[in-house]
Amino acid sequence: MGRSLGRYQRFVGCLVLGILAAFFALFLGHTEPLILGKPAAVSVAQTAPVFANPRQVAGEIYAKLPNFPLENTYIRQETNQVASESTLIERLIVYHTTVKGRSPVYRLDWKITLGDFLGVNDFLQGSTYPGTSYLKENPMAGDMAVIQALNRQERQQLIQTLVNYYSPLAGIPLESPQQPSRPMVEPDVVTPQLPPASQPGEAQLLSPRQEPRPTPTGDARFLLP
Known part of the structure; x- marks a missing residue:
C-alpha cells in the first residue's frame, strides 16, 4: 500500500x-x-537616422554648402592642437539629435533648433553644449553669433539641406520641387453688340398692321358717308 x-x-x-x-x-x-x-x-x-555619424553628415552638408562657416579653429584640451574636425554643423547636429532628442527628418524640428540659437525658443546651456567636454573654449557663444548672423534665406537653405540628407535614411521620400504656376490668362472681354438707334417714325412699325377694308358693292355703297 x-x-x-x-x-x-x-x-x-x-x-x-x-x-x-x-x-x-x-x-x-x-x-x-x-x-x-x-x-x-x-x-x-x-x-x-539619429545614429548617423554627425561628423560624416557635417562633411556631406559642407560639400553642398561650401560657403557656410566652419568655425573649426577651437583648441582641443588634451593635445592643445586645433580641433579642425569639430565644425559648427557637426555641433548643431549633435545638439539637435542628442542634446534635444529631436528628429532630423522634419523641417519644423530644425526650425525649432535654430530658434534656440536665435534666442526665441529654448535657452542653450553651456554645460551641455557639444564640444564643452573636449574643447578649451566653449563654442556655444560663437556658434550662436554665426547662426544669428545668417539671413532668412541662408537658414532655410541650411535646414533644407539637412532634411534632404536625413529623410532618405528614414525612408521618407523627398518632396518634389513645386512646378512654377502658369500665369493666369484673363479671358477676352466680348463687348455686346447693341442694335442701332431707332429712327423717327420707326415706332409705328411696332403697331399691329391693319388690313384695308373691302369696298362695299351693290346697294351697300349708298350707306357710306
Missing part, C-alpha cells in the same frame, strides 16, 4: 512539474519576443 502511494505521489509530482515546465516554456517562447522584440525594432527604425 505504501509503495503504491509513493509511486502515485511521484507520478503526480512529475506531472505537475511537466505542466509547469510547459507553461514557462510557452510563456518565454511567445510572450517575450512580443513584448521585448517588437518595440525594440520600432525604436531602431525610428531613431536610425
Whole structure:
C-alpha cells in the first residue's frame, strides 16, 4: 500500500512539474519576443537616422554648402592642437539629435533648433553644449553669433539641406520641387453688340398692321358717308 502511494505521489509530482515546465516554456517562447522584440525594432527604425555619424553628415552638408562657416579653429584640451574636425554643423547636429532628442527628418524640428540659437525658443546651456567636454573654449557663444548672423534665406537653405540628407535614411521620400504656376490668362472681354438707334417714325412699325377694308358693292355703297 505504501509503495503504491509513493509511486502515485511521484507520478503526480512529475506531472505537475511537466505542466509547469510547459507553461514557462510557452510563456518565454511567445510572450517575450512580443513584448521585448517588437518595440525594440520600432525604436531602431525610428531613431536610425539619429545614429548617423554627425561628423560624416557635417562633411556631406559642407560639400553642398561650401560657403557656410566652419568655425573649426577651437583648441582641443588634451593635445592643445586645433580641433579642425569639430565644425559648427557637426555641433548643431549633435545638439539637435542628442542634446534635444529631436528628429532630423522634419523641417519644423530644425526650425525649432535654430530658434534656440536665435534666442526665441529654448535657452542653450553651456554645460551641455557639444564640444564643452573636449574643447578649451566653449563654442556655444560663437556658434550662436554665426547662426544669428545668417539671413532668412541662408537658414532655410541650411535646414533644407539637412532634411534632404536625413529623410532618405528614414525612408521618407523627398518632396518634389513645386512646378512654377502658369500665369493666369484673363479671358477676352466680348463687348455686346447693341442694335442701332431707332429712327423717327420707326415706332409705328411696332403697331399691329391693319388690313384695308373691302369696298362695299351693290346697294351697300349708298350707306357710306
